[in-house]
Amino acid sequence: MLIQENIELSKYNSFGCKATASYFCTVKRKDEIDEAISWCTHQNKPYLLLGGGSNILFTKDFKGLIIKMEIKGIKLLKETPSEVLISVGAGENWHLLVKYCVQKGWGGIENLSLIPGTVGAAPIQNIGAYGVEAKDSIQAITAFDTHTNKWVVLQNKDCHFDYRNSLFKQEKNRYIITEVQFSLQKQPTLHTDYGAIREVLHNKQIKQASIEDISNAIIEIRTAKLPDPLVLGNAGSFFKNPTVSIEQYNQLKQSHTDLIAFPISDTQYKLAAGWLIEQAGWKGKKKGPVGCYEKQALVIVNYAQASGKEIFDFSEEIIQSVQSQFGIQLEREVNIV
């Protein structure tokens, strides 16, 4: 396995921010993971897993080994008249996997069309969109546990999946995911509850939607709403939607009748972070090379070679401003390095 030195990372992150990795390698096989980790142990260097770099902000150089995940392969493990179980290499591109499954008629992840990045990163923050999360289809995960130096297979229930959260995010850097097993349905329940999906299907006069129709609708909606990282550097939603108590929700609703929020339990509400940011006056605002996207306030954009530090500072200003206006602390969704 080749370990390169002083690699510039701007083409490896969707913000396009400059930073240098002291060491860099790509892994195409599981045994190369053992090799990379043992190299770090002997050299006493930290390591960082990298997939497509679409949920990461480099605010400084990385003085260790970047391990770029490129383990490929899609295997059919089991097929019954109603479902399939597939195992997918962590380095496969997420959207290409979705397209592959849609073409085969296997439903479950079509609402997650066009999310950038790799399959191995999908469980990390339990990617989600349009009423569906990766956890709904993940059966098991193969990972190298760097605390015990052993390979483990974690079942769905062991992964502590939650909204943009999982065991892998809580125990940062402990597990290196190499394979994800998905259970997909041949007669899936379709998720078309979102107004935007219904609108596209209606406009196309589709009454009995297929998973392909849903995937196409979502691609259309996302293309219109979100900036393409190849054109404008970004990492999708920069912040999570905050959770508040029902009391806090009621208080806010009194002073802001147009507050966008939805109940998630008998005692808690989730607030739309995009709405809070927009109300605080940030939507479409630019500061030097960084800005808040004009069509979606949750997205921070690198307009002109901003550094990771400039983007981070901009996000900090948004957090402070929402805090002082609403008393709500926003949490970053993007991984800060």
Ligand SMILES: Cc1cc2nc3c(=O)[nH]c(=O)nc-3n(C[C@H](O)[C@H](O)[C@H](O)COP(=O)(O)OP(=O)(O)OC[C@H]3O[C@@H](n4cnc5c(N)ncnc54)[C@H](O)[C@@H]3O)c2cc1C
């Ligand atoms: C335009 C745009 C739209 C987006 N829309 C959505 C959306 O709708 N929903 C959503 O949830 N996300 C969205 N995202 C965020 C992003 O696409 C996802 O979080 C995606 O899963 C990141 O994959 P990646 O391979 O690029 O991960 P990276 O950015 O490379 O890594 C993310 C984190 O996972 C760790 N990691 C990566 N691979 C592994 C591995 N194999 N084992 C262990 N740790 C690993 C990294 O160390 C890092 O901490 C969007 C991003 C963009 C740019």
